[in-house]
Amino acid sequence: MRRAFKITFRILLVLVVSAASLGVWKREEIFRLLAVNSLFAEEKIVGNFSNMEGAFETTPLARGTKAISPLPQGGEMVLPAGTDQWLKDRAVTSLLILKDGQIRHESYHLGTAPNDRRISWSVAKSYLSALFGVLIDEGAIASLDDPVTKYVPSLKESAYDGASIRNVLNMASGVTFDEDYLDYDSDINRMGRVIALGGTLDEFTIDLKESFATPGDTWQYVSIDTHVIGMVVRGATGRDVPSLLSEKILSPLGLERDGYFITDGADVAFVLGGLNFTTRDFARFGQMIAQNGSYGGDQIVPADWIAESTRPSAPTADGKIGYGYQWWIPQGSHEGEFMARGVYGQYIYIDQTRNVVIMSTGADRKFREPGVNDGNIEMFRKLVSIL
Structure with missing residues (x-):
């Protein structure tokens, strides 16, 4: 190879x-x-992850006109033994820890800075989940059990014909898609080249014809499911995801900087992993989720959607990590413990019971090695335990 x-x-x-x-x-x-x-x-890799506009077409995500929301400084925490080695081993580029909405630790590494807008990779999926909850509440989408083809007729006769919205939210579509980032010829890397060359993700998705399981029966993480969620959003509302996300999720948060989405050749947002924000602005989103969708006096996302989307509803294997509606639930988790996760070390880890949010970005080329994700979760739990 x-x-x-x-x-x-x-x-x-x-x-x-x-x-x-x-x-x-x-x-x-x-x-x-x-x-x-x-x-x-x-x-x-470190520089690229702060400058994704150099490799892809992008579209801005306006922060809106709301004043920047405060992230007050709390007492600086003493990091536990082993943290420095973890930061080095995992090529962490930023670490921000919030307790009760106050910054208890903030640091940047490997030449990155607070103003960098870092690529979140699959953390973006959890943003789309939050937006979806708002649209369900507003009635734009009738039911999670509607077939995706109700809103996206072009998916008829594709591998997604017969899959429900719930199936794709749960990553249980049964669609065949190779997610191996280390294989040059995998579907996920082939998709990246389609975007770079100005192709369209809608056509890429419609052309998928093979399935390995009946929708709803088997969980397998396939990022293209998230693009289908984006297609459903666009079909149901007649609007693009960036404008909806800016209006309904981002503007009320009082972000520090505009963000941006990677797009394909048709200016369609790469909703499965193309979101770029500063570490602090990612943390603001995490704090809103930790507070059951409430932030700065506004109920941005319905609280019942936060509860439903972050419980382990997908048909994952017993004894393994759980999955909800585009959120991960760690093995052995307690109530209110869940996370958004992206490749190469991107995390928004949330512990609602302790009102802690940990935002971590990275450039970890060893992220797929056995035990790495479990070790990261162990570190997050250790950090929570001393707050």
């Missing part, structure tokens, strides 16, 4: 040189594809 990658890279390099000399109109797309191919390279 490494040899094939080198050959592919050389071909791309030739294309770039040719495009530069001939003035070919696809030059920008080729440069973006080259950027995607080196996105996770050891020497570039």
Whole structure:
């Protein structure tokens, strides 16, 4: 596979040189594809994750006109033994800990800074879940048991024909999709190249035809399910996800900076992992969720949706990590303990019973090694225990 990658890279390099000399109109797309191919390279990953607009098309997420909401400084906590080694081993780029809405610890690493807008990867899925809860409450979507094709007729005769909204929220669609980030030819990496070259995710999704299980029977984490949720939102409302998210979720939070979404060639947001915000602004979202959807005097997301979406309702295997509606529930969790999680070390860990939110970003190229996620959860629990 490494040899094939080198050959592919050389071909791309030739294309770039040719495009530069001939003035070919696809030059920008080729440069973006080259950027995607080196996105996770050891020497570039930290900088890339703070500058995703260099590899992809993007659309802004307006912070709105509300004054910046305070994140008051509480007493600085003493981090437990082993934290420094964990920060190094996991290539953590930022760590922000809130207790009762106050900052108890904030630090930035590997050359990152508070103003960096970091890519969240699959943490973005939990934002879409929150938006979905608002739309259900408003009546834009009638029922979680509606078939997705009710709102997205173009998915008829695709692998999603027969799947319900609940199935895709639970990652239980049964659709065949290879999520291996380390395999150059996997579906998830192929999808990334489609975006870089200006292709459309809707067409990519419609073209999926294979299933491995009946919808609702089996849990398997397939990120394309989240794109289908976005398609349902657009079909039900006639609006794009970024404008809805800005209006209904982001504006009431009083963010410090505008954020942005990665988009495909049709300017459709990469809702399954393309959200970029500062660490503090991610933490504001987490604090709102920890407070059952309430923030700054506003009920932003219905409290009953927070409760329903963060319980382990998906058909995951016994004794393994649980999953709700685009939220993870750690093994052995207590009531109100759940998290948003993205590849390479992105987390919003929430413990509602102790009113603690931990926001962590990273560039951990070893994130898939056995025990890494469990070790991160153990560290988060250790941090909570001393607050």
